[in-house]
Amino acid sequence: MLMVETQSAVSIDRLSVVFERDDGTRVQALRDVSLDIGEGEFVCVLGRSGHGKTTLLNVVAGLIPSYSGDVRVLGKPVKAPGVDRGVIFQKDAVFPWMRVEDNVAFGLRVSGMPKPERLRVAREHLDLVGLRNVPRAWPRELSGGMRARVAVAGVFASDPPILLADEPFGALDYVTRRQLQDVLLSLWERTGKTIMFVTHDVDEALRLATRVIVVSNGSVVEDQAVDLPMPRSDDALATPRGLELRHLLLHHIGLE
Amino acid sequence: MTEPGTGAASPLAGGAPEQRRPAAWGRWLAHFLVAPSGVLLFLAVWTILAIELPPSRLVSPYAVAVDLWNNFLRSPRLEVFGLGRTGYGALLLYTTRNVLVGLVVGSAVGIVVGIASARLRPLRLIVDPIVLVLGTVPVLVAAPLFLLWFGVVPFTQVLLVGGYSAVMMVIFAQRAAANVDPVYEKSAMARGASWRDRLFLVLIPGTLPEILGGLRITLASAWGLETFAEILGAPSGIGQAIKTLTNVNNVAGMLACVSLVALTAIIMDMLLVALARWVTRWA
């Protein structure tokens, strides 16, 4: 039988993660998770606090080596972080000791790109996220929203095929968050990257994702394609289909 | 100043129009006016005490300055006591060189070992007990022992200062590395950084503010340690002069030497502060 199969970007098979706390108690953060993410998908991982979203993302990022199950990125088993995956962390991870442009160019620097070239790429990406005026600023001179833009520019400058983002806009005000969602969407449309985006916000998931995975108590309890046209205005989300999806997701994270 | 192309993002991106800060030299000027008033107060109290006390106990700052002037390049008085053809200046040079060599070598070793042991558990298991013993036993107790082992040579004092600096800086560097948020190293790793990149681009810059703070404390102690080691026994050094002049009750000469050490230590501390300020201007 001949099958035309698109390669999956991320494939997870029966993944479990158990943490041991310092006091000896054990937490099962992930339980038997299986998941397949195709190239170019924008997948939101939705779930309540403490239910295993970060853990799932970190396993794919290669930051949690002691998992059981099979996790592959572009066909290769995940053992360590790699340049095929860019990560935006839940915590602010912009280096305070580097100027904005050097932060954005960091990945290019460690990959050996010469300075003039990597600074040119960095400035291009600062432009894309609306930060063209502050390449030489120190991070402490930026607002939280501007630092979030620096993080976004940084991963896109390194140009990994897969982007893993852990509630990157979680600490921002509503308007800034909406602006950054638009920035991210336009970068996604322009580059066609595979994105795994963790959030606890149903509306954010509905605005961004082509597919939403709901994680509850360490298991995937819902895997829902979001078949709403892009770009998704507030009106588009208020259609019967939009509201239906919203109710479904709210139900699965434990409301309504 | 709205630039085309930044679109809706520009109000956030640019912030308020750029303005030059009121020049930093304004603050420096204030600093330079306020700081000397403390020195003046100190000298005033000293002068009053010198008037009250007999010259065999304390002499005035002026007498000290005169003694310093007369003995800086050549001090026949010290030659009489077997310190050779020398003056306060040459002796201070010996002391300063020992402090710097001991501090630089010792701190370099201490910082590297400290950072490395903060990240490599096996190394930490070896380093911690050593630091515990060396850090708890007062260094001054080891000084006579070093003198017995190595004799009256410069190396004895350098070793004391270097050993002490190393132990102190291991402790400072370990703590500094523990305070660097692990998210920075994770982020560096996720972006393809090798261990060397992580060390030089993340760990060292991230620990620098605390390490330089620690270095300041270590430098201050190094002066005391070096001078003390010289008093105990050394071929040269300002400590030898202090010891000799104290033995013959030369209060002016003794105070001149002490002032010289204090002044040099203060200047070096100021240089270190200026360097630290520049290196950690991001913080």
Ligand SMILES: Nc1ncnc2c1ncn2[C@@H]1O[C@H](COP(=O)(O)OP(=O)(O)OP(=O)(O)O)[C@@H](O)[C@H]1O
């Ligand atoms: N390093 C760790 N050691 C021990 N337990 C951990 C560790 N990391 C996570 N856990 C536990 O694993 C569970 C899942 O944590 P995780 O960080 O994945 O949650 P989350 O869904 O990302 O939550 P949030 O939305 O608050 O970020 C939690 O119960 C947490 O206490």
Ligand SMILES: [Mg+2]
């Ligand atoms: Mg999380």
